[in-house]
Amino acid sequence: MSMFKIFDVAGSGMAAQSLRLNTVASNLANADSVSSTPEGAYRAKEPLFAAVQRAMGGTGNADGDSAVGVQVKGVTESQADVQARYEPGNPMADGDGYVYGSNVNPIDELVNMISASRSYQNNVEAMNTTKQLMLKTLDLGK
Amino acid sequence: MSSINDNLFGLHTQALDLWQRRSEVLASNLANADTPGYLARDVDFKKALASASGQSDSLPLTITQAGQINPQAQGTQQLAYRVPSQPSMDGNTVDAQAEQASFAANGVHYQASLSFITAQIHMLRTAITGGQ
Numbered sequence: 001m002s003m004f005k006i007f008d009v010a011g012s013g014m015a016a017q018s019l020r021l022n023t024v025a026s027n028l029a030n031a032d033s034v035s036s037t038p039e040g041a042y043r044a045k046e047p048l049f050a051a052v053q054r055a056m057g058g059t060g061n062a063d064g065d066s067a068v069g070v071q072v073k074g075v076t077e078s079q080a081d082v083q084a085r086y087e088p089g090n091p092m093a094d095g096d097g098y099v100y101g102s103n104v105n106p107i108d109e110l111v112n113m114i115s116a117s118r119s120y121q122n123n124v125e126a127m128n129t130t131k132q133l134m135l136k137t138l139d140l141g142k
Numbered sequence: 143m144s145s146i147n148d149n150l151f152g153l154h155t156q157a158l159d160l161w162q163r164r165s166e167v168l169a170s171n172l173a174n175a176d177t178p179g180y181l182a183r184d185v186d187f188k189k190a191l192a193s194a195s196g197q198s199d200s201l202p203l204t205i206t207q208a209g210q211i212n213p214q215a216q217g218t219q220q221l222a223y224r225v226p227s228q229p230s231m232d233g234n235t236v237d238a239q240a241e242q243a244s245f246a247a248n249g250v251h252y253q254a255s256l257s258f259i260t261a262q263i264h265m266l267r268t269a270i271t272g273g274q
Binding site (some may be wrong): 136137141 | 162163165166167168169170172173174175176177178179183184222238241242244245249252253256259260262264
């Protein structure tokens, strides 16, 4: 029954979106982290998604490429500038009295969070519908 | 058995197979709603059903040697790319709302095909038992 492929596809989508939620949580938690060097400052993490064409869930048959899952290619770091703040009283301050904050933009992160949560829900709905259809198919002829 | 199947259930077995494949394609679109550069796809149901039932205008490919790919099994040739309703900066053409609507409609169509087959099975059972 090739409908099982939908579970693989939707599952890969849910895994990717939950990783995105994970990076959002990590970025928001570290929004106020400071460092004594610009290099050591926290940079916002961003996941990189790609469509994966391999036959999902088993044999590489001819109709395998109608099911396309999501693959997380990796997690990149935002290249936006880190902000230097003059806080001579901060124990993390460097010789000139500066600390370097993160380059996390909380608005971006919140938008990402909403988008990821909606996409996750879409995949859950697709999975639920498929499950119901499969159960109906099992009842065929009754 | 296959001839009984064909006579009894008509197009509905092929239709069921196509609805199932279409739900797979739509689920892929939904899963890749945030993948940069992903192009949404859909099944051209009319063409696919015509070619599955052997009523297509185009000349079908045949298998002349063992080991060749069965063109009937390769449903992907009916896959077409969606025309995007609005452009996006990352090149993704998935419209999640449209895909959701198609997915829901597809599920209802699948159930309709299922109930046609169920009705035929009931009819056959009535004929076998003589209505008792």
